Amino acid sequence: MTHQIDAVRHAQDEPTRQAAALRLENVLQRTSRLVHQLLELGRLEATTEANCALRQLPDLVREALATHAPLAAQRHMTLSYTGPDQLECSMPGATMELIVDNLVRNAIRHGKAGGQIEVRLSPGPNAADLPPMGPELIELTVLDDGPGVPPSEWPRLFERFHRGSQAAGEGSGLGLAIVASAAQQLGGRVHAHLGLNGTGLGVSVSWPADPSASSENTQHR
Numbered sequence: 001m002t003h004q005i006d007a008v009r010h011a012q013d014e015p016t017r018q019a020a021a022l023r024l025e026n027v028l029q030r031t032s033r034l035v036h037q038l039l040e041l042g043r044l045e046a047t048t049e050a051n052c053a054l055r056q057l058p059d060l061v062r063e064a065l066a067t068h069a070p071l072a073a074q075r076h077m078t079l080s081y082t083g084p085d086q087l088e089c090s091m092p093g094a095t096m097e098l099i100v101d102n103l104v105r106n107a108i109r110h111g112k113a114g115g116q117i118e119v120r121l122s123p124g125p126n127a128a129d130l131p132p133m134g135p136e137l138i139e140l141t142v143l144d145d146g147p148g149v150p151p152s153e154w155p156r157l158f159e160r161f162h163r164g165s166q167a168a169g170e171g172s173g174l175g176l177a178i179v180a181s182a183a184q185q186l187g188g189r190v191h192a193h194l195g196l197n198g199t200g201l202g203v204s205v206s207w208p209a210d211p212s213a214s215s216e217n218t219q220h221r
Contacts, residue, residue, distance in 0.1 A: 001027050052090045057138070058083060061119050064100040068108060076114045079104070083121030089138055089209055091186060098182045102175040103142040103203055111146035116196060118143050123209070136209040143195040143202040154192035157203075176203070183207060 004024035011017035058081070065079045072079050089096075100119070107117045120141040149157060158180035176190075183190040188207025195202040 052092050054088055054090050055096055057087045057089055057096060057121055057140075058085055060096050061100055061121055061140075064097065064104055065119065067101070068104050071105075072108050072117065075108065075111075077108060077111060078116045080116070080118045081121070082118060084123070087121060087123060087138065095182045095185055099140060099179050099205055100142075102178050103140075103205075106175045106203075107142055107144040107146070107201070111144035111200065115145045115200070118196060137206050138209050139204055139206040141202055141204040144200040145196040146200045148195060148200045149192070157192050158190055179203065179205065 001024065004020060004027055007020035008017055008024060011020055061081055061083070065081060069079060104117065104119065111117060120139075120143070122139050122141075123137065158176050180190045183205045186205075186207035188205055191204045191206070193202045193204065194200070
């Protein structure tokens with residue numbers, strides 16, 4: 001930021017000043033996003049948010065997709081939802097919003113231009129290799145058809161600041177770490193796998209329909 005501010009201050013002509021100002025704006029946006037993600041992660045890890053509220057999950061998913069639709073349109077990507085019209089679950093704070101927001105934003109940022117992103121919500125796991133957690137489950141899955149991530153890197157995707165070797169675009173590597181922390185708060189598991197049609201990346205989050213009944217569950221990577 002200091003370098004870009006100096007570039008704006010010492011620009012010799014208007015086109016140079018405008019270019020430097022644009023670079024400064026981009027730096028500020030990235031910094032703001034990073035600080036926001038760090039605050040989200042810190043809040044999730046600092047409190048158990050014991051006060052739960054009943055949430056209508058399909059509505060939360062649709063709201064998130066509507067929020068991200070303009071960004072997806074810039075990359076000519078299609079967003080879709082598959083799942084029930086109604087599925088209620090009691091959960092703490094804005095945990096679900098954090099999960100959906102970060103998964104969809106991650107898919108848009110690292111998926112392919114002109115590609116597809118599908119959000120699936122179901123009252124039970126649909127990933128065959130996900131360890132069983134019990135009969136009363138809810139699973140959220142976000143899949144894309146982008147370049148994906150090699151399976152050897154899947155276990156590290158949920159580490160802070162880790163970005164896949166094939167990651168495209170800008171990013172801090174915190175989005176999936178936030179998802180993992182939020183899943184852990186629900187007593188659930190997060191799981192990476194192949195995306196749409198056996199390509200791209202898919203991320204599934206499974207948690208008990210009653211999070212308080214399974215506080216002993218730990219995160220699965």
